[in-house]
Amino acid sequence: MYDFTKYEALGNDYVVIDPGHTAFEPTPELVRQVCDRHFGLGADGVLYGPLPAADGYRLRTFNADGTECEKSGNGLRIFAQYLRDAGYTDADAFVLHTSAGPAPVRILDPAAGTVGVDLGPATLDSLAVGATGPRRTMLREPLTAADAAWTATCVHLGNPHCVIEPGAAAVDEALARRLGPAVRDHELFPHRINLELLDVVDHDRIRIEVFERGAGYTLASGSSACAAAVAAHALGLTGPRVTVEMPGGTVAVGIDGDGRVSLTGEVRAVLQGHWAPRLSRRLAGPRPVEGAA
Structure with missing residues (x-):
């Protein structure tokens, strides 16, 4: 042992x-x-x-x-x-x-360490996310952080996530490290939140960078991959099944008709x-x- x-x-x-x-x-x-x-x-x-x-x-x-x-x-x-x-x-x-x-x-x-998990239903409800202000669906939420204006989609999937598609800014480690602490500790999220930077590659593939509220910049995160997939689908940018690319590798995320989210990859x-x-x-x-x- x-x-x-x-x-x-x-x-x-x-x-x-x-x-x-x-x-x-x-x-x-x-x-x-x-x-x-x-x-x-x-x-x-x-x-x-x-x-x-x-x-x-x-x-x-x-x-x-x-x-x-x-x-x-x-x-x-x-x-x-x-x-x-x-x-x-x-x-x-x-x-x-x-x-x-x-x-x-x-x-x-x-043998290969391929494991799938059902993470349950996702929601964009601000009450579940833990955001301040009136109860609302947090889709295309305006957010000012790190001296810049962003548009965020927030997802609760057992833990809270803020997904930002940064537009002209590069989705890279440098931006994740700069923006992550500002979003994590933003007054809008009194209980702190995870950040995902989203780059939509095509209808069934996205790429993300992650800054976790309790670990900082990470090479990969399963719940972050799922939250980003949920946000991209809610924004009409992807279908319900996507491959999520992260610096550490890729996972498969599926969203069923009831909004339940599954994650599959290797460990x-x-x-x-x-x-x-x-x-x-x-x-x-x-x-x-x-x-x-």
């Missing part, structure tokens, strides 16, 4: 920490230490589980900054593959439970190991003081 297993999905990397295998207290400080790329293992987040559930399996997802995330598309696919790799299940389909609700997953090719285990003794003691959290009530 290993203390941790690190996976990546198109360069979007997570450390899976199994409470059945190692003592770990998922506090913000310790999550940040594990995810730190200089002083820790390095990752975009931590997947903690499996935890008790009435059916299926439950996990908690943490961003690199220590905040807890409601749902991660790539995280769900990675965790499904981990459960298969670790021998928890030999089923091809089962349910993962998150703080945002249940997510059915499908192991399509366990890969890259590292397994044990904590060094000193770090292991720290990650287990503070020990109770003898005699304390």
Whole structure:
């Protein structure tokens, strides 16, 4: 049994920490230490589980900054593959439970790491997105950020997303890093939001750059890919099935007639190991003081 297993999905990397295998207290400080790329293992987040559930399996997802995330598309696919790799299940389909609700997953090719997940219905409702102001559909929303005017489409898919098609500006890492913090911390989004820059290649293919609210600039994001696909479809720019290109690679996103969104792509285990003794003691959290009530 290993203390941790690190996976990546198109360069979007997570450390899976199994409470059945190692003592770990998922506090913000310790999550940040594990995810730190200089002083820790390095990752975009931590997947903690499996935890008790009435059916299926439950996990908690943490961003690199220590905040807890409601749902991660790539995280769900990675965790499904981990459960298969670790021998928890030999089923091809089962349910993962998150703080945002249940997510059915499908192991399509366990050897190749091809995993699909149903992320549920998407909505452009400002109340769900967590935006200030009157309740509305956030389609072509005017937004001023980083000293420029933009048009945004906001999507809630278990977590909130702001999708911007920047027009003449290049959809690239530099713009994502510049605009990301300004949108994430905008007064319109008091609970913060993820940013996707959208470039529509054709009717069934889009390209995006991502700045996550809890991890910063990332090479790929499953829920971001889905949110961008939903926005592009709502804007009439694409059909209901698209290939989403990101710097880390591509995924397939589908939107069914009821608005439910599915995500399919590959994941890969890259590292397994044990904590060094000193770090292991720290990650287990503070020990109770003898005699304390």
